[in-house]
Amino acid sequence: MNPQKQGWLDRVPLFCYPKGIDMAQNKSDSTFLKRIWQFFTAVKLTVVLLVLLAATSIIGTVIPQNASPAFYFHNYGESLYKLFSVLNVFDMYNSWWFLALLGLLAVNIVVCSIDRLKSTWKIIFPEKIPFKPQRYRKMKNKTVFETNEDLEKVLPAFKEVLGKKFSFVSENPTDHGVGLYAEKGRWTRIGVYVVHSSILLLLIGALIGGIMGISGTMRLDEGEKGSAISLSGQHQHHDIGFSIKCNSFDVSFYDTGMPEEFRSNLSIIKDGKEVLSSDILVNQPLSFEGYNIYQSSYGTSAAENLELKIQNPKSGMVYTKQVKKGESIKLPEGGGTFELTGFDPNYSFRGHAVGEAFTGILRKGGESEGKQIVLPVKFPTFDRMRRGDLVLSVKDYEKTYYTGLQVAKDPGVPYVYIGFILMIAGCFITFFMSHQSVLVEVNHKNNPGCEVSVAGTANRNSQSMNLKIEKLVSKLKESISS
Amino acid sequence: MTSSLLLSVTTFVYAAASVFYIGAWSFNKKVLSRVGLIVLVAGFIMNTAGILLRWVESYKIGYGHAPFSNMYESLVFFSWTVCLLYLFVEYKYKEKIVGVFATPLIFLAIAYASLAPGMESEITPLIPALKSNWLIAHVITCFLGYAGFAVAFGFSVMYLVRPETTKQNGLATKLPYPGVIDELTYQMVVFGFLFLTIGIITGAVWANSAWGTYWSWDPKETWSLITWFIYATLLHLRMMRGWNGKRIAWVSIVGFMAVLFTYFGVNYFLSGLHSYA
Numbered sequence: 001m002n003p004q005k006q007g008w009l010d011r012v013p014l015f016c017y018p019k020g021i022d023m024a025q026n027k028s029d030s031t032f033l034k035r036i037w038q039f040f041t042a043v044k045l046t047v048v049l050l051v052l053l054a055a056t057s058i059i060g061t062v063i064p065q066n067a068s069p070a071f072y073f074h075n076y077g078e079s080l081y082k083l084f085s086v087l088n089v090f091d092m093y094n095s096w097w098f099l100a101l102l103g104l105l106a107v108n109i110v111v112c113s114i115d116r117l118k119s120t121w122k123i124i125f126p127e128k129i130p131f132k133p134q135r136y137r138k139m140k141n142k143t144v145f146e147t148n149e150d151l152e153k154v155l156p157a158f159k160e161v162l163g164k165k166f167s168f169v170s171e172n173p174t175d176h177g178v179g180l181y182a183e184k185g186r187w188t189r190i191g192v193y194v195v196h197s198s199i200l201l202l203l204i205g206a207l208i209g210g211i212m213g214i215s216g217t218m219r220l221d222e223g224e225k226g227s228a229i230s231l232s233g234q235h236q237h238h239d240i241g242f243s244i245k246c247n248s249f250d251v252s253f254y255d256t257g258m259p260e261e262f263r264s265n266l267s268i269i270k271d272g273k274e275v276l277s278s279d280i281l282v283n284q285p286l287s288f289e290g291y292n293i294y295q296s297s298y299g300t301s302a303a304e305n306l307e308l309k310i311q312n313p314k315s316g317m318v319y320t321k322q323v324k325k326g327e328s329i330k331l332p333e334g335g336g337t338f339e340l341t342g343f344d345p346n347y348s349f350r351g352h353a354v355g356e357a358f359t360g361i362l363r364k365g366g367e368s369e370g371k372q373i374v375l376p377v378k379f380p381t382f383d384r385m386r387r388g389d390l391v392l393s394v395k396d397y398e399k400t401y402y403t404g405l406q407v408a409k410d411p412g413v414p415y416v417y418i419g420f421i422l423m424i425a426g427c428f429i430t431f432f433m434s435h436q437s438v439l440v441e442v443n444h445k446n447n448p449g450c451e452v453s454v455a456g457t458a459n460r461n462s463q464s465m466n467l468k469i470e471k472l473v474s475k476l477k478e479s480i481s482s
Numbered sequence: 483m484t485s486s487l488l489l490s491v492t493t494f495v496y497a498a499a500s501v502f503y504i505g506a507w508s509f510n511k512k513v514l515s516r517v518g519l520i521v522l523v524a525g526f527i528m529n530t531a532g533i534l535l536r537w538v539e540s541y542k543i544g545y546g547h548a549p550f551s552n553m554y555e556s557l558v559f560f561s562w563t564v565c566l567l568y569l570f571v572e573y574k575y576k577e578k579i580v581g582v583f584a585t586p587l588i589f590l591a592i593a594y595a596s597l598a599p600g601m602e603s604e605i606t607p608l609i610p611a612l613k614s615n616w617l618i619a620h621v622i623t624c625f626l627g628y629a630g631f632a633v634a635f636g637f638s639v640m641y642l643v644r645p646e647t648t649k650q651n652g653l654a655t656k657l658p659y660p661g662v663i664d665e666l667t668y669q670m671v672v673f674g675f676l677f678l679t680i681g682i683i684t685g686a687v688w689a690n691s692a693w694g695t696y697w698s699w700d701p702k703e704t705w706s707l708i709t710w711f712i713y714a715t716l717l718h719l720r721m722m723r724g725w726n727g728k729r730i731a732w733v734s735i736v737g738f739m740a741v742l743f744t745y746f747g748v749n750y751f752l753s754g755l756h757s758y759a
């Protein structure tokens with residue numbers, strides 16, 4: 001493409017009048033449509049849109065997205081809150097104006113491609129590959145050398161060299177001899193269209209996902225099953241049409257205490273029958289009927305069979321006792337009874353989260369009321385604060401976990417993935433391949449002998465074409481020297 | 483020899499290489515740039531060994547993962563990729579002095595890794611979300627992209643530093659012809675763009691296999707897309723509007739600022755899924 005030299009105002013799409021359109025005709029409909037069409041063929045529009053997208057995308061990385069209205073009201077004040085609501089800044093990547101920018105981009109690409117495709121098509125699939133020697137005779141990289149061999153002798157050698165490097169070679173008579181024209185990579189001109197259609201596919205895929213996709217979470221205790229997911233960002237449930245059962249859940253830890261791996265064994269139950277059973281890990285989801293089921297989190301849902309450590313701080317005596325939930329046991333040394341009433345995976349003591357904790361009731365003698373006590377798992381000395389005769393703490397217990405699943409269906413994904421592949425392929429073709437052509441003219445000169453001139457061009461990367469011409473010249477010389 | 487010691491030594495070797503390149507430029511001595519190249523290659527070998535050694539060490543500890551999992555490791559790898567790309571450019575284009583502004587970047591990245599306060603250089607275990615082969619594909623491609631943009635940035639600065647009038651003396655005139663630098667900048671942007679594209683795509687595919695959504699507008703994702711938009715703008719300006727020289731150099735510098743923000747800024751100023759590296 002030739003760079004158009006224009007003034008600053010002409011670079012702003014709104015001020016750019018398409019060439020060849022008479023201003024007086026503006027009122028007629030066809031000209032109006034034509035102007036809209038021209039507006040969308042402008043690469044200036046592309047540039048403006050890309051810059052706007054880049055600039056506005058920043059907003060959503062600075063202002064937290066999809067938080068509660070109260071949060072925004074509190075943090076930004078009333079007037080900004082109103083402005084943000086109108087512009088939907090709280091969910092800006094789904095706001096009307098952001099989607100409109102993406103839509104304009106799509107129209108831009110479609111219109112531009114249609115506009116150019118006709119002429120590009122003719123270039124890519126010509127009826128006959130044209131022979132235009134004049135173009136090459138003026139080229140800067142033209143290299144001329146002479147040889148003592150006759151034209152008839154060098155031609156076959158040259159053709160062989162060219163045939164190895166190019167996919168097409170033609171021999172054309174000229175005024176002073178013969179012009180050998182060779183080219184390759186005509187098809188690479190399609191690369192740009194591949195890139196641009198990949199962008200359309202991505203947008204289509206995202207649109208399909210946005211309309212028909214569904215995503216939510218499901219929390220299942222070990223042994224539990226469920227068929228409803230809580231939709232992300234809303235207080236709604238959706239029935240997925242089959243049940244998921246969590247048979248078991250396992251988590252392993254590094255010695256640092258960080259989770260190493262967590263794994264749920266799930267069964268899919270459809271119409272009362274178990275149809276599938278499989279383990280899932282964080283990076284290994286399970287697919288069923290278009291839904292993907294991902295391992296996303298876990299937690300402790302309940303604890304059973306507490307092993308209690310009972311200590312007399314004065315005498316140093318230590319006892320251990322088993323207790324089940326709801327059960328009451330006798331404490332040693334006539335310390336009364338202990339009833340295990342509950343378990344809280346995240347107990348809060350005076351506003352501090354102390355993690356997992358058991359709760360129970362301690363009764364002395366014949367008391368019926370008793371005293372509520374807390375036994376945090378991580379703090380074995382916690383019960384000392386009570387200043388009782390006996391100090392209770394948690395020695396061991398059996399946990400049951402719940403597994404947090406992400407359940408999602410996105411029918412747009414195949415389009416997006418094809419878009420990804422086309423985008424990479426198209427970029428590669430556009431950046432690293434080109435339509436290259438050379439003209440090797442062999443003219444009668446001296447007798448015997450002839451003059452050879454070599455010139456070439458490429459639709460991209462003309463710099464490397466100059467190097468290629470240099471190499472070709474030495475190859476040609478080589479081919480006739482032996 | 484531990485990997486962190488080896489990598490600290492690498493920092494000094496890279497520092498020496500930068501000094502030689504700058505010296506070659508300042509005193510217009512070809513010999514110095516040749517020495518610079520040798521030192522740079524030595525640094526590169528040590529950098530490579532350091533990364534491999536760290537990989538082995540992580541298996542010995544029992545965590546067993548590729549060394550791309552935190553800021554320290556990513557900076558070391560960033561130096562490595564920029565160095566690799568620069569060596570390739572010098573080899574392919576046979577332009578010696580172009581390392582003046584690129585080699586200091588190699589040094590700065592690894593120096594930041596070794597010296598910045600609060601930089602965790604311990605080998606830590608991987609959280610379950612990072613246990614995926616996509617991690618390796620994603621990190622390598624993203625960093626090749628960043629490396630392309632970093633070298634392009636070096637060339638752009640060089641282009642702008644060079645005065646337009648060709649006086650015979652003065653530092654800047656010893657740089658290669660502006661047309662060559664301009665072309666090199668463009669080539670590096672194209673290289674970076676291809677790999678950033680693949681990097682974003684591998685990240686999306688990975689996210690889809692781990693979390694069930696290929697795009698969630700997390701700040702790091704969004705910033706990499708912003709970076710992508712900026713360089714896409716650059717490409718269109720150049721291919722369709724015929725921009726080159728100074729104007730392209732400025733756009734490339736703006737693009738690299740976006741790269742830096744994507745890489746560091748997001749971690750320090752914004753929060754999201756990517757806060758580990």
Ligand code: HEM
Nearest residue numbers: 001043046105108109112113116192195199427430714721
């Ligand atoms: C971000 C989304 C993009 C949009 C909205 C966009 C839009 C456009 C438009 C409207 C044109 C002019 C019309 C045409 O020649 O078909 C164009 C041209 C072009 N674009 Fe893009 N483009 C995008 C991404 C890319 C990418 C990623 C590449 C890199 C491979 C690219 C490479 C090109 C090239 C090489 C041309 C010139 C075509 C020619 O020589 O005829 N575009 N783009």
